[in-house]
Amino acid sequence: MKVLLTGGAGYIGSHTCVELINAGHTPVIADNYDNSCPEAVNRIEEITGKKVPVYEIDVCDRKAVDKMFSENDFEAVIHFAGLKAVGESCEIPLRYYQNNLDSTIVLLEAMQKHGVSNFVFSSSATVYGVPETVPLVEGMPTGCTNHKDLSVVLLRYFNPIGAHESGRIGEDPNGIPNNLMPYITQVAAGKLEQLGVFGNDYPTHDGTGVRDYIHVVDLAKAHVKALDYAAQHKGTEIFNIGTGTGYSVLDIVNTFMRVNDLEIPYVIKPRRSGDIAECYANPEKAEKILGWKAEKNLDDMCRDSWNWQSQNKNGYK
Ligand code: WQD
Numbered sequence: 057m058k059v060l061l062t063g064g065a066g067y068i069g070s071h072t073c074v075e076l077i078n079a080g081h082t083p084v085i086a087d088n089y090d091n092s093c094p095e096a097v098n099r100i101e102e103i104t105g106k107k108v109p110v111y112e113i114d115v116c117d118r119k120a121v122d123k124m125f126s127e128n129d130f131e132a133v134i135h136f137a138g139l140k141a142v143g144e145s146c147e148i149p150l151r152y153y154q155n156n157l158d159s160t161i162v163l164l165e166a167m168q169k170h171g172v173s174n175f176v177f178s179s180s181a182t183v184y185g186v187p188e189t190v191p192l193v194e195g196m197p198t199g200c201t202n203h204k205d206l207s208v209v210l211l212r213y214f215n216p217i218g219a220h221e222s223g224r225i226g227e228d229p230n231g232i233p234n235n236l237m238p239y240i241t242q243v244a245a246g247k248l249e250q251l252g253v254f255g256n257d258y259p260t261h262d263g264t265g266v267r268d269y270i271h272v273v274d275l276a277k278a279h280v281k282a283l284d285y286a287a288q289h290k291g292t293e294i295f296n297i298g299t300g301t302g303y304s305v306l307d308i309v310n311t312f313m314r315v316n317d318l319e320i321p322y323v324i325k326p327r328r329s330g331d332i333a334e335c336y337a338n339p340e341k342a343e344k345i346l347g348w349k350a351e352k353n354l355d356d357m358c359r360d361s362w363n364w365q366s367q368n369k370n371g372y373k
Contacts, residue, residue, distance in 0.1 A: 057174075058082045059283065060130045062115045062163065063137030064108075065092035067227040068178060068216055070100055071276040072134065074225070077104040079280045084128055086121075087137065088114040091230060093372035099224040115159040118166075125170040132174035132283055135163055140180060141234040146330040167206070174207050174286040176279055181214045181268070181298065181335055190302070191338035194294040207290050209282040214268035214298035214337050216275050218357040219364035226364030227272075228371030236308060237269075237357075241365035244318050251320055253305050255327035260334055264305035268298035268336035271352035271360070281346040298337025299350040312358040 059076060063069045064085030069092070076083045077100075085097060085108055097110055113120040115137045138156045139145065145152045160177070167175065181192065194212070217237040219226030232248070233239040242248045256263035278297045285293065303311075309320050343349045352360075 057131040057283065057287065058084065058129060060084050060086060060124075060128070060133045062086045062133070062135050062159070063092070064134075065089065065094065065096045065110070066136055067092075068213070068272060068275060069134075069136040070096045070225045071220060071272045072136070072279045073100050073108060074103055074220060075273070075276040075280050076283070077106050077108075081280070081283070084109045084111070084130070086111040086113055086115055086124060088112065090114075091139075093228060095372035096225055096228070099372075103220065103222055103224055116155065116162055118162050121162050121166045122169070125166045125172070130170070130172045132176070132286060133163060133167060133172060134176040134178070134279055134283065135160065136178045138178065143234055143328055143330055164206075173205055174283065176209045176211065176282045176286060179210045179212045179294075181212050181296070181337065183212060190334050191300060191336050192296060193338045194296055194341055205290070207286040208292040209286045210292065210294040211278060211282055211297045212294065212337075213275060214270055214296070214335070216272045217269050218271040218273065218352065218360040220273060221360060221363075223360075223363040223367040226361070226368065226371075228368070228373075236305060237361050238365075240309065240312055240320055241361050243320055244312070244316065244362060245365050245369050247369070249321070251309065251322035252325040253309075253322050254325055254331060256324045257327075258333040260304055262304050262306050265331055266302040266304050266334040266336065268300070268302055269308065269354065269357055270297060270299050270350055271357045274299075274350040274352055278342065278346065278348045281342075281348040285346055293345070295342040295346060296337040296339050297342060297348075298339050300337055300339045302334060302336035303354060308354075308358070311354050312362070315355050315358040316362045318362070
């Protein structure tokens with residue numbers, strides 16, 4: 057299928073672009089490079105040997121999006137172009153609402169106008185807020201009820217880390233990383249002095265926050281499965297994309313140090329606003345219905361994250 061990837065030059069988008077090409081699909085990228093780099097597209101083409109057309113546009117720009125749809129007979133859209141840092145979303149919530157809602161509405165309008173009905177939305181486990189219990193299941197009431205002929209798959213990502221085994225694409229956040237793993241890899245690369253662990257007084261096995269870390273290539277492959285599912289089903293389906301295992305901050309630090317034989321100095325800091333104690337998936341629905349299951353383990357994630365960072369000290373810059 058010819059698939060539009062908004063935010064396709066970003067961390068998850070670039071890895072999904074590679075897996076879509078591997079599965080025989082034809083991706084087109086739309087990205088304003090707000091949180092990504094054109095070099096990532098060169099690396100995708102290097103890994104796959106395939107040219108990937110890019111529209112350097114903001115997907116909130118109705119005119120530009122409409123022009124792009126009129127120039128391409130898209131059969132599906134995977135929408136990555138959203139803001140997603142939990143801490144930052146607590147500081148500038150209105151910017152997050154504006155960007156994430158406007159971009160989605162503009163895309164859905166263009167899809168309706170041009171007769172595109174398959175939509176994969178990169179959602180987030182953070183929609184669960186403070187969970188009553190863990191592991192989390194998809195039972196929360198949500199969905200796209202007013203766009204009846206649309207096939208929507210909502211993927212609730214847990215915590216994507218890792219990189220393509222080649223080390224040629226990976227996570228390249230602008231500025232100081234919000235997320236744990238890029239912060240760790242930049243400490244390992246000597247770009248940052250030490251890791252601040254945000255709180256060790258949570259009700260978890262070692263007091264630090266527990267999350268469900270998932271290898272970005274496993275997450276990318278989940279999108280290929282979601283695309284196939286959307287093409288064969290109408291309506292809305294929600295899937296948790298996680299491993300089903302929770303690891304604490306110190307579990308990640310200790311695994312990273314062991315796997316890469318590196319020291320990561322850290323200091324305990326106060327809790328970060330917006331953080332929760334524990335969040336990990338029940339991924340059974342994705343396995344049963346999408347036929348998808350995470351294959352890579354935490355050692356793979358820590359090894360591949362460092363392989364990317366050590367080969368690209370300044371990311372794509
Ligand atoms: C993980 C743990 C922090 C940085 C992310 C995305 C969100 C969604 C879920 C996909 C927490 C601790 C972090 C640091 C630390 N994903 N930490 N020091 O907040 O779970 O959310 O994954 O869409 O959009 O933002 O991930 O990596 O920021 O934090 O101690 O310097 O690491 O407190 O326990 P989070 P994170």
